[in-house]
Amino acid sequence: MSLLSAQGIDKRFAGITALEDVHIAVDEGERVGLIGPNGAGKTTLFNCLLGLLRPDRGQVSFDGGDITRLPVYRRARLGIGRTFQRVELFSGSSVRDHLLFAHRIRQGDGALWKDLLGLGLPKPAEIDRCDELLESLGLGGMGDEPIEALSLGQSRLVEVARALMTQPRVVLLDEPSSGLDRAETTALADTLVRIQAEQGFGVLLVEHDVELVASFTERTYVLDFGRLITDGPTPEVMDDDRVRAAYLGDLAVEPS
Ligand code: ATP
Numbered sequence: 001m002s003l004l005s006a007q008g009i010d011k012r013f014a015g016i017t018a019l020e021d022v023h024i025a026v027d028e029g030e031r032v033g034l035i036g037p038n039g040a041g042k043t044t045l046f047n048c049l050l051g052l053l054r055p056d057r058g059q060v061s062f063d064g065g066d067i068t069r070l071p072v073y074r075r076a077r078l079g080i081g082r083t084f085q086r087v088e089l090f091s092g093s094s095v096r097d098h099l100l101f102a103h104r105i106r107q108g109d110g111a112l113w114k115d116l117l118g119l120g121l122p123k124p125a126e127i128d129r130c131d132e133l134l135e136s137l138g139l140g141g142m143g144d145e146p147i148e149a150l151s152l153g154q155s156r157l158v159e160v161a162r163a164l165m166t167q168p169r170v171v172l173l174d175e176p177s178s179g180l181d182r183a184e185t186t187a188l189a190d191t192l193v194r195i196q197a198e199q200g201f202g203v204l205l206v207e208h209d210v211e212l213v214a215s216f217t218e219r220t221y222v223l224d225f226g227r228l229i230t231d232g233p234t235p236e237v238m239d240d241d242r243v244r245a246a247y248l249g250d251l252a253v254e255p256s
Helices: 042-050 072-078 095-107 111-116 124-136 152-164 182-199 210-216 234-238 241-248
Strands: 004-013 016-026 031-035 057-062 080-082 170-174 202-206 219-224 227-233
Touching (some): 016 042, 016 202, 016 227, 031 042, 042 057, 042 170, 072 080, 095 152, 124 152, 124 182, 152 170, 152 182, 182 210, 202 210, 210 234, 219 234, 219 241, 227 234, 227 241
Parallel strands (some): 031 202, 031 219, 170 202
Antiparallel strands (some): 004 016, 004 057
8 A cells, every 4th residue: 555645636727737637656665756847747746745736636645544635734744744845944043943943833733832932942852853864964063053054955955854853754855956956966866865765754756857866766757748658667767768758858867
């Protein structure tokens, strides 16, 4: 049984068919990619999985239960984490505060209001979790740094740390390489591989950077004009003529 899945998803926007009869599944601990050209429907599918959009047809399931009608925060509490493509930073806060604040927003246990009123002190276990994650992501010792001092690559890792604070069972990564150069993307891929192996969460990676998808994922789905054109083991998918025609063009990719 898949951990997170969607079956028969249709989504239309004012006459535009963004998704048609799409299915996708991520198993426990699996690294799955989702690629496709601009406008293929990747973000729409991502948002249907997260609960930001309600599909017109089809079902989204998590751990065997139907979550199609659950709001975003209930899905987050079940164990679905996400990162944002645009790094959302609260200027003026330290890296550690940033993680703690984000963690409390997601917990939704009222601690956030205490924080806003200056009444809530982070628990030692929360601080430990924060510092452990920063260490694992190669940002050890950066907890007290102002968030603005980070490079874009480091900010992306803080986004990942933020998603992992609640120990999700699956994490949806939204174009983590966006704006990064090749060296930064390679470093990000190495870190993602390491932390995923350590912590064992499932991943759905939505990416334009096919090299990152090729190096990180085991299986890949390909969308084109709102329809799945293929899915399977990533090296086979990258070699598929339909994928090359629809997406890769003449770009030669050597899957690792
Ligand atoms: P990109 O790689 O450029 O981010 P994508 O694969 O994520 O593209 P989507 O953003 O999901 O594609 O868009 C799929 C289709 O749905 C596109 O034709 C897009 O214009 C349309 N679309 C997406 N969101 C909306 C919306 N809120 N209102 C109207 N049309 C939308």
